Amino acid sequence: MSITTINENSHWFIFQADRLLIVKQNSSLKMPEKTFSSLTSSLVRQHKLGLFNNIECYCAEVSKETLLPQELAALPLRQAFEVLERVWFGVAVKAFSVINWDRNNQFCGRCSTPTQHTISTFERICPACGLALYPRISPSVIVLIRKQDQILMARSPHFTPGAYGLIAGFVEIGENLEQTLHREVKEEVNIEIKNIRYFGSQPWPFPDSLMIGFTAEYAGGELRIDNNEIEAAGWYRYDNLPGLPSSSFSLSRKLIDHYLAEYK
Ligand SMILES: [Zn+2]
Known part of the structure:
Protein backbone atom coordinates (compact mmCIF):
# COMPACT_ATOMS: atom_id res chain seq x y z
CA MET A 1 0.00 0.00 0.00
CA SER A 2 1.30 3.47 -0.75
CA ILE A 3 0.48 7.09 -0.14
CA THR A 4 0.04 8.89 -3.45
CA THR A 5 0.21 12.51 -2.30
CA ILE A 6 2.48 14.14 0.21
CA ASN A 7 0.52 16.29 2.60
CA GLU A 8 1.76 19.88 2.98
CA ASN A 9 1.45 19.66 6.75
CA SER A 10 3.28 16.39 7.22
CA HIS A 11 6.93 15.75 7.93
CA TRP A 12 8.65 13.14 5.83
CA PHE A 13 11.77 11.36 7.00
CA ILE A 14 13.06 10.06 3.70
CA PHE A 15 16.22 8.00 3.46
CA GLN A 16 18.50 7.28 0.53
CA ALA A 17 20.61 4.33 1.68
CA ASP A 18 21.69 5.44 5.18
CA ARG A 19 21.34 9.16 4.49
CA LEU A 20 18.47 11.36 5.61
CA LEU A 21 17.10 13.90 3.12
CA ILE A 22 17.02 17.40 4.55
CA VAL A 23 15.94 20.68 2.94
CA LYS A 24 18.67 23.18 2.17
CA GLN A 25 17.47 26.71 2.82
CA ASN A 26 20.14 29.28 2.04
CA SER A 27 22.90 28.12 4.38
CA SER A 28 20.67 26.29 6.89
CA LEU A 29 19.16 22.80 6.88
CA LYS A 30 15.59 21.89 7.86
CA MET A 31 13.31 18.86 7.84
CA PRO A 32 11.13 18.56 4.71
CA GLU A 33 7.86 20.36 5.47
CA LYS A 34 6.55 20.96 1.99
CA THR A 35 5.48 18.87 -0.95
CA PHE A 36 8.13 16.99 -2.84
CA SER A 37 5.93 15.87 -5.69
CA SER A 38 8.94 15.01 -7.82
CA LEU A 39 9.88 12.34 -5.27
CA THR A 40 6.40 10.95 -4.59
CA SER A 41 6.53 8.27 -7.26
CA SER A 42 9.97 7.11 -6.08
CA LEU A 43 9.03 6.47 -2.44
CA VAL A 44 9.12 2.91 -1.14
CA ARG A 45 8.84 1.45 2.40
CA GLN A 46 6.27 4.06 3.36
CA HIS A 47 5.26 3.95 7.01
CA LYS A 48 3.18 6.26 9.15
CA LEU A 49 5.20 7.11 12.25
CA GLY A 50 2.47 8.97 14.13
CA LEU A 51 1.80 12.47 15.45
CA PHE A 52 4.84 14.26 16.86
CA ASN A 53 5.01 17.93 17.86
CA ASN A 54 1.47 18.16 16.41
CA ILE A 55 2.68 17.14 12.95
CA GLU A 56 1.86 13.88 11.21
CA CYS A 57 5.13 12.11 10.45
CA TYR A 58 5.98 9.49 7.86
CA CYS A 59 9.10 7.70 6.74
CA ALA A 60 10.07 6.28 3.37
CA GLU A 61 13.05 5.36 1.26
CA VAL A 62 14.19 6.27 -2.24
CA SER A 63 16.59 4.15 -4.26
CA LYS A 64 20.26 5.04 -4.57
CA GLU A 65 19.63 5.87 -8.24
CA THR A 66 16.87 8.43 -7.53
CA LEU A 67 17.91 11.93 -8.59
CA LEU A 68 17.22 14.35 -5.75
CA PRO A 69 15.64 17.79 -6.21
CA GLN A 70 18.24 20.52 -5.85
CA GLU A 71 16.85 21.77 -2.55
CA LEU A 72 17.47 18.44 -0.81
CA ALA A 73 20.70 17.39 0.87
CA ALA A 74 21.36 13.75 1.80
CA LEU A 75 23.17 13.64 5.15
CA PRO A 76 24.56 10.68 7.10
CA LEU A 77 22.28 10.27 10.11
CA ARG A 78 24.90 11.21 12.73
CA GLN A 79 25.57 14.42 10.82
CA ALA A 80 21.84 15.05 10.46
CA PHE A 81 21.39 14.75 14.24
CA GLU A 82 23.82 17.62 14.70
CA VAL A 83 21.75 19.96 12.50
CA LEU A 84 18.20 18.79 13.28
CA GLU A 85 16.24 20.53 16.01
CA ARG A 86 16.45 18.30 19.12
CA VAL A 87 12.65 17.74 19.18
CA TRP A 88 13.02 15.66 16.00
CA PHE A 89 15.78 13.39 17.30
CA GLY A 90 13.48 10.60 18.54
CA VAL A 91 11.34 10.70 15.40
CA ALA A 92 14.40 10.50 13.14
CA VAL A 93 15.64 7.53 15.18
CA LYS A 94 12.25 5.87 14.81
CA ALA A 95 12.15 6.58 11.07
CA PHE A 96 15.62 5.12 10.48
CA SER A 97 14.88 2.06 12.62
CA VAL A 98 11.57 1.38 10.85
CA ILE A 99 13.21 1.66 7.41
CA ASN A 100 15.97 -0.73 8.48
CA TRP A 101 13.49 -3.17 9.99
CA ASP A 102 11.44 -3.08 6.76
CA ARG A 103 14.54 -3.68 4.62
CA ASN A 104 15.62 -6.64 6.75
CA ASN A 105 12.27 -8.39 7.02
CA GLN A 106 11.17 -8.72 3.40
CA PHE A 107 10.93 -12.51 3.73
CA CYS A 108 9.48 -14.78 6.38
CA GLY A 109 12.25 -16.31 8.50
CA ARG A 110 10.14 -19.41 9.09
CA CYS A 111 8.96 -20.32 5.57
CA SER A 112 10.78 -17.76 3.30
CA THR A 113 7.59 -16.37 1.70
CA PRO A 114 7.73 -12.60 0.88
CA THR A 115 6.12 -10.66 3.75
CA GLN A 116 3.54 -7.86 3.44
CA HIS A 117 2.81 -4.69 5.38
CA THR A 118 0.22 -1.94 5.65
CA ILE A 119 1.28 1.68 6.00
CA SER A 120 -0.31 2.27 9.39
CA THR A 121 1.08 -0.66 11.38
CA PHE A 122 4.63 -1.65 12.20
CA GLU A 123 3.98 -5.22 11.29
CA ARG A 124 5.15 -7.36 8.41
CA ILE A 125 3.00 -10.42 8.00
CA CYS A 126 3.77 -13.67 6.22
CA PRO A 127 0.69 -14.45 4.06
CA ALA A 128 1.57 -18.17 3.99
CA CYS A 129 2.18 -19.06 7.65
CA GLY A 130 0.92 -15.94 9.47
CA LEU A 131 4.22 -15.10 11.22
CA ALA A 132 4.18 -11.45 12.31
CA LEU A 133 7.46 -9.51 12.32
CA TYR A 134 7.80 -6.34 14.41
CA PRO A 135 10.63 -3.83 14.80
CA ARG A 136 12.90 -4.95 17.61
CA ILE A 137 14.86 -2.93 20.14
ZN1 LIG B 1 5.94 -17.73 6.75
Missing part, protein backbone atom coordinates in the same frame (compact mmCIF):
# COMPACT_ATOMS: atom_id res chain seq x y z
CA SER A 138 18.19 -4.17 21.47
CA PRO A 139 18.88 -2.86 24.98
CA SER A 140 22.45 -1.75 25.65
CA VAL A 141 24.05 -0.36 28.78
CA ILE A 142 26.59 2.43 29.09
CA VAL A 143 28.33 3.39 32.32
CA LEU A 144 30.40 6.26 33.65
CA ILE A 145 32.72 4.76 36.29
CA ARG A 146 34.24 7.08 38.90
CA LYS A 147 37.34 6.64 41.04
CA GLN A 148 37.43 9.64 43.38
CA ASP A 149 37.52 12.65 41.02
CA GLN A 150 38.56 10.62 37.97
CA ILE A 151 36.46 8.77 35.41
CA LEU A 152 37.25 5.76 33.25
CA MET A 153 37.39 6.54 29.55
CA ALA A 154 38.13 4.04 26.81
CA ARG A 155 38.70 3.95 23.08
CA SER A 156 37.24 1.42 20.72
CA PRO A 157 39.10 0.90 17.42
CA HIS A 158 36.07 2.11 15.43
CA PHE A 159 35.89 5.52 17.20
CA THR A 160 36.94 8.62 15.28
CA PRO A 161 40.67 9.35 15.78
CA GLY A 162 41.42 10.73 19.24
CA ALA A 163 37.88 10.21 20.61
CA TYR A 164 37.31 8.37 23.89
CA GLY A 165 34.02 7.15 25.34
CA LEU A 166 32.56 5.06 28.14
CA ILE A 167 32.21 1.33 28.63
CA ALA A 168 29.11 0.04 26.85
CA GLY A 169 27.65 -3.20 25.57
CA PHE A 170 24.55 -5.11 24.54
CA VAL A 171 22.39 -6.89 27.10
CA GLU A 172 22.63 -10.64 26.55
CA ILE A 173 19.66 -12.98 26.73
CA GLY A 174 18.97 -14.01 30.32
CA GLU A 175 20.76 -11.05 31.92
CA ASN A 176 19.38 -8.21 33.97
CA LEU A 177 20.95 -4.77 33.41
CA GLU A 178 23.16 -4.95 36.50
CA GLN A 179 24.62 -8.27 35.35
CA THR A 180 25.32 -6.80 31.92
CA LEU A 181 27.17 -3.88 33.52
CA HIS A 182 29.33 -6.09 35.73
CA ARG A 183 30.09 -8.47 32.83
CA GLU A 184 30.91 -5.77 30.26
CA VAL A 185 33.15 -3.83 32.62
CA LYS A 186 34.97 -7.01 33.68
CA GLU A 187 35.35 -8.17 30.06
CA GLU A 188 36.53 -4.87 28.64
CA VAL A 189 38.72 -3.41 31.39
CA ASN A 190 38.99 -6.16 34.04
CA ILE A 191 37.67 -4.16 37.03
CA GLU A 192 34.79 -4.46 39.49
CA ILE A 193 32.19 -1.74 40.08
CA LYS A 194 29.74 -0.88 42.88
CA ASN A 195 27.00 1.65 43.70
CA ILE A 196 25.33 1.43 40.29
CA ARG A 197 22.83 4.25 39.75
CA TYR A 198 20.44 4.79 36.86
CA PHE A 199 21.18 7.99 34.90
CA GLY A 200 18.91 8.08 31.85
CA SER A 201 18.23 6.43 28.52
CA GLN A 202 18.28 7.22 24.82
CA PRO A 203 17.19 5.50 21.62
CA TRP A 204 20.21 4.85 19.43
CA PRO A 205 19.61 3.64 15.88
CA PHE A 206 23.04 2.14 15.19
CA PRO A 207 21.50 -0.31 14.53
CA ASP A 208 18.47 -0.65 16.85
CA SER A 209 19.53 0.04 20.44
CA LEU A 210 17.98 1.57 23.47
CA MET A 211 20.98 2.89 25.41
CA ILE A 212 20.46 2.71 29.18
CA GLY A 213 22.92 4.90 31.06
CA PHE A 214 24.32 4.40 34.56
CA THR A 215 26.94 5.79 36.87
CA ALA A 216 29.01 3.52 39.11
CA GLU A 217 32.08 3.58 41.34
CA TYR A 218 35.30 1.66 41.03
CA ALA A 219 35.28 -1.25 43.48
CA GLY A 220 38.56 -3.09 42.75
CA GLY A 221 40.76 -4.85 40.24
CA GLU A 222 43.65 -3.81 38.04
CA LEU A 223 42.85 -1.95 34.81
CA ARG A 224 43.63 -4.27 31.90
CA ILE A 225 42.05 -3.88 28.48
CA ASP A 226 40.52 -6.53 26.30
CA ASN A 227 42.31 -5.82 23.03
CA ASN A 228 39.43 -7.12 20.92
CA GLU A 229 36.97 -4.40 21.88
CA ILE A 230 39.12 -1.70 23.45
CA GLU A 231 42.45 -0.31 22.28
CA ALA A 232 43.10 2.12 25.13
CA ALA A 233 41.57 2.96 28.52
CA GLY A 234 42.55 5.01 31.53
CA TRP A 235 41.46 7.13 34.49
CA TYR A 236 41.10 10.79 33.63
CA ARG A 237 40.37 13.84 35.76
CA TYR A 238 37.91 16.58 34.72
CA ASP A 239 40.76 18.97 33.83
CA ASN A 240 42.64 16.45 31.74
CA LEU A 241 40.08 14.50 29.69
CA PRO A 242 41.05 12.98 26.33
CA GLY A 243 38.96 13.61 23.19
CA LEU A 244 35.24 13.43 23.97
CA PRO A 245 32.67 11.38 22.01
CA SER A 246 32.13 13.09 18.67
CA SER A 247 28.30 13.09 18.86
CA SER A 248 27.16 15.98 21.06
CA PHE A 249 23.69 14.41 21.42
CA SER A 250 24.90 10.99 22.62
CA LEU A 251 24.18 9.58 26.06
CA SER A 252 27.90 9.05 26.70
CA ARG A 253 28.43 12.76 26.12
CA LYS A 254 25.55 13.61 28.49
CA LEU A 255 27.05 11.39 31.20
CA ILE A 256 30.44 13.07 30.80
CA ASP A 257 28.89 16.56 30.71
CA HIS A 258 27.01 15.76 33.93
CA TYR A 259 30.29 14.76 35.61
CA LEU A 260 32.04 17.91 34.30
CA ALA A 261 29.23 20.14 35.56
CA GLU A 262 30.15 19.17 39.15
CA TYR A 263 33.52 20.87 38.80
CA LYS A 264 32.41 24.08 37.11
Whole structure:
Protein backbone atom coordinates (compact mmCIF):
# COMPACT_ATOMS: atom_id res chain seq x y z
CA MET A 1 0.00 0.00 0.00
CA SER A 2 1.30 3.47 -0.75
CA ILE A 3 0.48 7.09 -0.14
CA THR A 4 0.04 8.89 -3.45
CA THR A 5 0.21 12.51 -2.30
CA ILE A 6 2.48 14.14 0.21
CA ASN A 7 0.52 16.29 2.60
CA GLU A 8 1.76 19.88 2.98
CA ASN A 9 1.45 19.66 6.75
CA SER A 10 3.28 16.39 7.22
CA HIS A 11 6.93 15.75 7.93
CA TRP A 12 8.65 13.14 5.83
CA PHE A 13 11.77 11.36 7.00
CA ILE A 14 13.06 10.06 3.70
CA PHE A 15 16.22 8.00 3.46
CA GLN A 16 18.50 7.28 0.53
CA ALA A 17 20.61 4.33 1.68
CA ASP A 18 21.69 5.44 5.18
CA ARG A 19 21.34 9.16 4.49
CA LEU A 20 18.47 11.36 5.61
CA LEU A 21 17.10 13.90 3.12
CA ILE A 22 17.02 17.40 4.55
CA VAL A 23 15.94 20.68 2.94
CA LYS A 24 18.67 23.18 2.17
CA GLN A 25 17.47 26.71 2.82
CA ASN A 26 20.14 29.28 2.04
CA SER A 27 22.90 28.12 4.38
CA SER A 28 20.67 26.29 6.89
CA LEU A 29 19.16 22.80 6.88
CA LYS A 30 15.59 21.89 7.86
CA MET A 31 13.31 18.86 7.84
CA PRO A 32 11.13 18.56 4.71
CA GLU A 33 7.86 20.36 5.47
CA LYS A 34 6.55 20.96 1.99
CA THR A 35 5.48 18.87 -0.95
CA PHE A 36 8.13 16.99 -2.84
CA SER A 37 5.93 15.87 -5.69
CA SER A 38 8.94 15.01 -7.82
CA LEU A 39 9.88 12.34 -5.27
CA THR A 40 6.40 10.95 -4.59
CA SER A 41 6.53 8.27 -7.26
CA SER A 42 9.97 7.11 -6.08
CA LEU A 43 9.03 6.47 -2.44
CA VAL A 44 9.12 2.91 -1.14
CA ARG A 45 8.84 1.45 2.40
CA GLN A 46 6.27 4.06 3.36
CA HIS A 47 5.26 3.95 7.01
CA LYS A 48 3.18 6.26 9.15
CA LEU A 49 5.20 7.11 12.25
CA GLY A 50 2.47 8.97 14.13
CA LEU A 51 1.80 12.47 15.45
CA PHE A 52 4.84 14.26 16.86
CA ASN A 53 5.01 17.93 17.86
CA ASN A 54 1.47 18.16 16.41
CA ILE A 55 2.68 17.14 12.95
CA GLU A 56 1.86 13.88 11.21
CA CYS A 57 5.13 12.11 10.45
CA TYR A 58 5.98 9.49 7.86
CA CYS A 59 9.10 7.70 6.74
CA ALA A 60 10.07 6.28 3.37
CA GLU A 61 13.05 5.36 1.26
CA VAL A 62 14.19 6.27 -2.24
CA SER A 63 16.59 4.15 -4.26
CA LYS A 64 20.26 5.04 -4.57
CA GLU A 65 19.63 5.87 -8.24
CA THR A 66 16.87 8.43 -7.53
CA LEU A 67 17.91 11.93 -8.59
CA LEU A 68 17.22 14.35 -5.75
CA PRO A 69 15.64 17.79 -6.21
CA GLN A 70 18.24 20.52 -5.85
CA GLU A 71 16.85 21.77 -2.55
CA LEU A 72 17.47 18.44 -0.81
CA ALA A 73 20.70 17.39 0.87
CA ALA A 74 21.36 13.75 1.80
CA LEU A 75 23.17 13.64 5.15
CA PRO A 76 24.56 10.68 7.10
CA LEU A 77 22.28 10.27 10.11
CA ARG A 78 24.90 11.21 12.73
CA GLN A 79 25.57 14.42 10.82
CA ALA A 80 21.84 15.05 10.46
CA PHE A 81 21.39 14.75 14.24
CA GLU A 82 23.82 17.62 14.70
CA VAL A 83 21.75 19.96 12.50
CA LEU A 84 18.20 18.79 13.28
CA GLU A 85 16.24 20.53 16.01
CA ARG A 86 16.45 18.30 19.12
CA VAL A 87 12.65 17.74 19.18
CA TRP A 88 13.02 15.66 16.00
CA PHE A 89 15.78 13.39 17.30
CA GLY A 90 13.48 10.60 18.54
CA VAL A 91 11.34 10.70 15.40
CA ALA A 92 14.40 10.50 13.14
CA VAL A 93 15.64 7.53 15.18
CA LYS A 94 12.25 5.87 14.81
CA ALA A 95 12.15 6.58 11.07
CA PHE A 96 15.62 5.12 10.48
CA SER A 97 14.88 2.06 12.62
CA VAL A 98 11.57 1.38 10.85
CA ILE A 99 13.21 1.66 7.41
CA ASN A 100 15.97 -0.73 8.48
CA TRP A 101 13.49 -3.17 9.99
CA ASP A 102 11.44 -3.08 6.76
CA ARG A 103 14.54 -3.68 4.62
CA ASN A 104 15.62 -6.64 6.75
CA ASN A 105 12.27 -8.39 7.02
CA GLN A 106 11.17 -8.72 3.40
CA PHE A 107 10.93 -12.51 3.73
CA CYS A 108 9.48 -14.78 6.38
CA GLY A 109 12.25 -16.31 8.50
CA ARG A 110 10.14 -19.41 9.09
CA CYS A 111 8.96 -20.32 5.57
CA SER A 112 10.78 -17.76 3.30
CA THR A 113 7.59 -16.37 1.70
CA PRO A 114 7.73 -12.60 0.88
CA THR A 115 6.12 -10.66 3.75
CA GLN A 116 3.54 -7.86 3.44
CA HIS A 117 2.81 -4.69 5.38
CA THR A 118 0.22 -1.94 5.65
CA ILE A 119 1.28 1.68 6.00
CA SER A 120 -0.31 2.27 9.39
CA THR A 121 1.08 -0.66 11.38
CA PHE A 122 4.63 -1.65 12.20
CA GLU A 123 3.98 -5.22 11.29
CA ARG A 124 5.15 -7.36 8.41
CA ILE A 125 3.00 -10.42 8.00
CA CYS A 126 3.77 -13.67 6.22
CA PRO A 127 0.69 -14.45 4.06
CA ALA A 128 1.57 -18.17 3.99
CA CYS A 129 2.18 -19.06 7.65
CA GLY A 130 0.92 -15.94 9.47
CA LEU A 131 4.22 -15.10 11.22
CA ALA A 132 4.18 -11.45 12.31
CA LEU A 133 7.46 -9.51 12.32
CA TYR A 134 7.80 -6.34 14.41
CA PRO A 135 10.63 -3.83 14.80
CA ARG A 136 12.90 -4.95 17.61
CA ILE A 137 14.86 -2.93 20.14
CA SER A 138 18.19 -4.17 21.47
CA PRO A 139 18.88 -2.86 24.98
CA SER A 140 22.45 -1.75 25.65
CA VAL A 141 24.05 -0.36 28.78
CA ILE A 142 26.59 2.43 29.09
CA VAL A 143 28.33 3.39 32.32
CA LEU A 144 30.40 6.26 33.65
CA ILE A 145 32.72 4.76 36.29
CA ARG A 146 34.24 7.08 38.90
CA LYS A 147 37.34 6.64 41.04
CA GLN A 148 37.43 9.64 43.38
CA ASP A 149 37.52 12.65 41.02
CA GLN A 150 38.56 10.62 37.97
CA ILE A 151 36.46 8.77 35.41
CA LEU A 152 37.25 5.76 33.25
CA MET A 153 37.39 6.54 29.55
CA ALA A 154 38.13 4.04 26.81
CA ARG A 155 38.70 3.95 23.08
CA SER A 156 37.24 1.42 20.72
CA PRO A 157 39.10 0.90 17.42
CA HIS A 158 36.07 2.11 15.43
CA PHE A 159 35.89 5.52 17.20
CA THR A 160 36.94 8.62 15.28
CA PRO A 161 40.67 9.35 15.78
CA GLY A 162 41.42 10.73 19.24
CA ALA A 163 37.88 10.21 20.61
CA TYR A 164 37.31 8.37 23.89
CA GLY A 165 34.02 7.15 25.34
CA LEU A 166 32.56 5.06 28.14
CA ILE A 167 32.21 1.33 28.63
CA ALA A 168 29.11 0.04 26.85
CA GLY A 169 27.65 -3.20 25.57
CA PHE A 170 24.55 -5.11 24.54
CA VAL A 171 22.39 -6.89 27.10
CA GLU A 172 22.63 -10.64 26.55
CA ILE A 173 19.66 -12.98 26.73
CA GLY A 174 18.97 -14.01 30.32
CA GLU A 175 20.76 -11.05 31.92
CA ASN A 176 19.38 -8.21 33.97
CA LEU A 177 20.95 -4.77 33.41
CA GLU A 178 23.16 -4.95 36.50
CA GLN A 179 24.62 -8.27 35.35
CA THR A 180 25.32 -6.80 31.92
CA LEU A 181 27.17 -3.88 33.52
CA HIS A 182 29.33 -6.09 35.73
CA ARG A 183 30.09 -8.47 32.83
CA GLU A 184 30.91 -5.77 30.26
CA VAL A 185 33.15 -3.83 32.62
CA LYS A 186 34.97 -7.01 33.68
CA GLU A 187 35.35 -8.17 30.06
CA GLU A 188 36.53 -4.87 28.64
CA VAL A 189 38.72 -3.41 31.39
CA ASN A 190 38.99 -6.16 34.04
CA ILE A 191 37.67 -4.16 37.03
CA GLU A 192 34.79 -4.46 39.49
CA ILE A 193 32.19 -1.74 40.08
CA LYS A 194 29.74 -0.88 42.88
CA ASN A 195 27.00 1.65 43.70
CA ILE A 196 25.33 1.43 40.29
CA ARG A 197 22.83 4.25 39.75
CA TYR A 198 20.44 4.79 36.86
CA PHE A 199 21.18 7.99 34.90
CA GLY A 200 18.91 8.08 31.85
CA SER A 201 18.23 6.43 28.52
CA GLN A 202 18.28 7.22 24.82
CA PRO A 203 17.19 5.50 21.62
CA TRP A 204 20.21 4.85 19.43
CA PRO A 205 19.61 3.64 15.88
CA PHE A 206 23.04 2.14 15.19
CA PRO A 207 21.50 -0.31 14.53
CA ASP A 208 18.47 -0.65 16.85
CA SER A 209 19.53 0.04 20.44
CA LEU A 210 17.98 1.57 23.47
CA MET A 211 20.98 2.89 25.41
CA ILE A 212 20.46 2.71 29.18
CA GLY A 213 22.92 4.90 31.06
CA PHE A 214 24.32 4.40 34.56
CA THR A 215 26.94 5.79 36.87
CA ALA A 216 29.01 3.52 39.11
CA GLU A 217 32.08 3.58 41.34
CA TYR A 218 35.30 1.66 41.03
CA ALA A 219 35.28 -1.25 43.48
CA GLY A 220 38.56 -3.09 42.75
CA GLY A 221 40.76 -4.85 40.24
CA GLU A 222 43.65 -3.81 38.04
CA LEU A 223 42.85 -1.95 34.81
CA ARG A 224 43.63 -4.27 31.90
CA ILE A 225 42.05 -3.88 28.48
CA ASP A 226 40.52 -6.53 26.30
CA ASN A 227 42.31 -5.82 23.03
CA ASN A 228 39.43 -7.12 20.92
CA GLU A 229 36.97 -4.40 21.88
CA ILE A 230 39.12 -1.70 23.45
CA GLU A 231 42.45 -0.31 22.28
CA ALA A 232 43.10 2.12 25.13
CA ALA A 233 41.57 2.96 28.52
CA GLY A 234 42.55 5.01 31.53
CA TRP A 235 41.46 7.13 34.49
CA TYR A 236 41.10 10.79 33.63
CA ARG A 237 40.37 13.84 35.76
CA TYR A 238 37.91 16.58 34.72
CA ASP A 239 40.76 18.97 33.83
CA ASN A 240 42.64 16.45 31.74
CA LEU A 241 40.08 14.50 29.69
CA PRO A 242 41.05 12.98 26.33
CA GLY A 243 38.96 13.61 23.19
CA LEU A 244 35.24 13.43 23.97
CA PRO A 245 32.67 11.38 22.01
CA SER A 246 32.13 13.09 18.67
CA SER A 247 28.30 13.09 18.86
CA SER A 248 27.16 15.98 21.06
CA PHE A 249 23.69 14.41 21.42
CA SER A 250 24.90 10.99 22.62
CA LEU A 251 24.18 9.58 26.06
CA SER A 252 27.90 9.05 26.70
CA ARG A 253 28.43 12.76 26.12
CA LYS A 254 25.55 13.61 28.49
CA LEU A 255 27.05 11.39 31.20
CA ILE A 256 30.44 13.07 30.80
CA ASP A 257 28.89 16.56 30.71
CA HIS A 258 27.01 15.76 33.93
CA TYR A 259 30.29 14.76 35.61
CA LEU A 260 32.04 17.91 34.30
CA ALA A 261 29.23 20.14 35.56
CA GLU A 262 30.15 19.17 39.15
CA TYR A 263 33.52 20.87 38.80
CA LYS A 264 32.41 24.08 37.11
ZN1 LIG B 1 5.94 -17.73 6.75
